[in-house]
Amino acid sequence: MLVEAIIIKCSLNIKGERTNSSIYHILQGKKSIQTVQDIHMYQLESYYGIFRSLTKGVFDKKINGLINEGMLQQVFGTEAFYTVSKTGEEWLDQQKKSNSMINYFNGLNYYGVTDVFIERLILLIQTITNTKMNHFNFIPVIDKTPAENWVKNVYHKKKTRETEVLGTIFNELKRLLHDISDEEAEMFVDRLTSYKNYGMNIYQLAAKYDFTSEDVQLQLTGITHRLLDLIHRTKSDFPFMSYILRDISAGGYLTNSADKTYNFFKSGFSIEKIAQVRQLKENTIYDHIVEIALYDLNFPISHFVNEANQEKIIKAVRSTKSYKLKDIKQLVDEDITYFQIRLVLAHSKNLQKQVIK
Template structure:
């Protein structure tokens, strides 16, 4: 029996982490857990597209999928929570990937997870309101009922210098232009979900059935098209003034977690890690987690304040030579390096191509 799209996604992610992380690291990744370990793993194993991509998955579902893979001969257990793909598993994944791209081309869970829901809520409400206004129907029930979304939308409408017909026309022009620019996406994935005058958008399940997709495949394609649109309208604001304004007031870069931001501010003031740990009544290991997260996000971060250049070079040599991301493997081969230094170097250089 051929593998499903869901199977292929999980096999792909398991292949990326090899046996170096437990299966539950994927659970935290799909859930979008904002821990330093999950964030670092997402970058190290090139799994940032899947960050918060499947937030409804449960630990039991994940365990069931892994058990199925083992029984089908796709996975081999190497530790209590660690598995590696068998030759058969690799073969099944390779065959599937010849037909379907995994991850989808524009899926960027880590980069856009904080914008995705907001963009969709605002876009779907704008389409609904525009459609009903040009049909002179004021008695419709808004498709989005979040108070903050509706309050933003009222302010947004007041700022527009166009009448209802001009606004609707501009929206149509920008939507069609944006969706037709990229041949790899299927506009119906988005359009079927939109609500307008005398038209109720389909649910995710209904749209998946209409397009003959599994629910997992449809969900990731829906995220893919939203991420594509966010990226396109944000980088081409002059071409998409209306659509880009849907996220113009929101921070584009992924913010540091709140606790890490406080640590960053204190580091910026000249305090050293052990002083910050004492001031904030936190463990030193927690402050180190924060510094690793900062290294991942802040380009100006000075790594050599914490890692000697010679040690950094040796860590990179071992990591590149063995493709190892297990800290103990690297520490055993780099005299004088501690786990914090290794994590920092991997965080800063994780974007480089490993063997």
């Protein structure tokens, strides 16, 4: 029920202000301006991109199940907006007590890192355990060129020290897995492939541990995030794992289009000029500016909204305890635009955390 628990958690934070599709896009890690803004607005960075293979059909089935169980309830007068019922809140509290996995995720920070790390680790272990036994004609369980090239490079550097490398990997993994539950550690190890011993696939793991295939995928992602947290926290204790990670990029937080706009803005271009050069609508450039403000704490939002109006917007947010732009707009001066409200919300992360609590 891990997928359902995360959907309930996301719904609690969103409080019926966005459609269920927004949660789907968050879990998939959609690189759109709206989704990027949503994860910051509703403090859902941890869940961004944690289930990139999730289909809309499976997601909708989970949503309908939660509705039928009375854990999600429709917002009055709307079709696609739902809030969490008292039953749903109580169920989530029980899940948090019985399943610490909910707190393992660190989606935004490890976006673009998780899969690459695991692919390298799995293929490296398979390669060295086989070549150590002089078995060179094995079928790689990871069929991705970047991972294969990385492993080939490492293997050529360390092929004379196979026993030492395997010992280092074993010892580091043993210490890492000691920090999670026995079942979680066993599931992680069951996935690994060695000489004459192929790791289990998602469906085999689901059958062994009596989980849905969706929950298994999330469990493995959560476990990996937990291990990555431990590695980053004490790199000196896990030198080989750090070595696997050292050239993996998180892929950047800004969408590609916003990043291009940012470069123009830093060069002194006006909104109008950027739109003209990039052949985009000005509203699209304004969307990019809001996205940029989410990440750059030093972004000069006073260029677009003066301090007096910033205070008025912040006061309105505190009053409404909501991120609904329409509600906020009703409490501020008529000349304050929706863009200015969004910009202040994006830049005021500390305020957002206070409201979400």
